[in-house]
Each structure stands twice: as C-alpha cells, then as structure tokens.
Amino acid sequence: MIAVCRLEDLPAGESVRLDTAPPVAVFNADGELFAIDDTCSHQDASLSEGWLEGCVVECPLHAASFDLRTGRPTCLPARRPVRTHQVYVEDGVIHVRLGTAEEGAAACAEEGSAA
Numbered sequence: 262m263i264a265v266c267r268l269e270d271l272p273a274g275e276s277v278r279l280d281t282a283p284p285v286a287v288f289n290a291d292g293e294l295f296a297i298d299d300t301c302s303h304q305d306a307s308l309s310e311g312w313l314e315g316c317v318v319e320c321p322l323h324a325a326s327f328d329l330r331t332g333r334p335t336c337l338p339a340r341r342p343v344r345t346h347q348v349y350v351e352d353g354v355i356h357v358r359l360g361t362a363e364e365g366a367a368a369c370a371e372e373g374s375a376a
Contacts, residue, residue, distance in 0.1 A: 265355040271355060275313075276289070278309040284300060285298060286298075286309035290329055295345070296345065298343040302325075303323060317329065
C-alpha cells in the first residue's frame with residue numbers, strides 16, 4: 262500500500278497525483294475516496310488536473326469523462342477505461358493499493374464485450 266496524505270489534507274472536490282508508474286490520481290468526491298490511473302485513455306492528459314463533479318472526472322484536454330467508481334468512460338472521445346485502485350483510510354491517513362496490470366486488462370476486456 263502507498264501512503265497518500267492525511268485525510269484532512271484532501272478536502273472534498275480535490276485530488277492529488279501520485280508519481281507512481283503509471284501515475285495515479287486520488288479524488289475526494291464529496292467525502293468518498295477514489296483512485297484511478299491519472300492518464301486519460303484518450304490522450305496523455307492528467308485526470309487529476311480535470312474537473313470533478315460527483316463521481317465523474319472530466320479530462321482537461323478534450324472533455325472525456327470517467328466514472329471514478331468503475332474507471333469507465335462516460336462519454337467520447339475516450340473509449341477505453343482507466344484502471345481503478347483500492348483506497349483505505351487508516352489512522353487518518355489515506356492509502357492506495359495499486360491494481361494489477363491483469364485487473365486493468367480485465368477491465369478493458371469487459372469494456373470491449375459490453376460495446
């Protein structure tokens with residue numbers, strides 16, 4: 262698990278970027294915490310720099326949006342999901358457990374079968 266920051270240091274409506282490989286964005290969506298890969302699947306833009314509304318983040322580059330709960334795109338131009346990660350709070354500190362590449366591949370395969 263990766264320690265992100267103290268819970269009080271990530272207010273509602275804000276995000277923080279982790280310089281992992283690949284980078285991960287952690288969001289506080291009205292008190293619920295979510296973590297996804299930080300790079301838009303449409304083009305290389307940081308989702309942590311996007312606009313958060315409820316459980317959806319909009320990419321700052323071309324307005325593709327992603328559901329933070331599933332990583333799936335909610336509109337074009339993005340067609341592929343981003344990987345999601347588990348978020349825990351322990352002793353007031355936010356932690357992220359990174360998903361595996363296999364989990365990301367499964368999400369992409371599931372997205373392809375739903376299309």
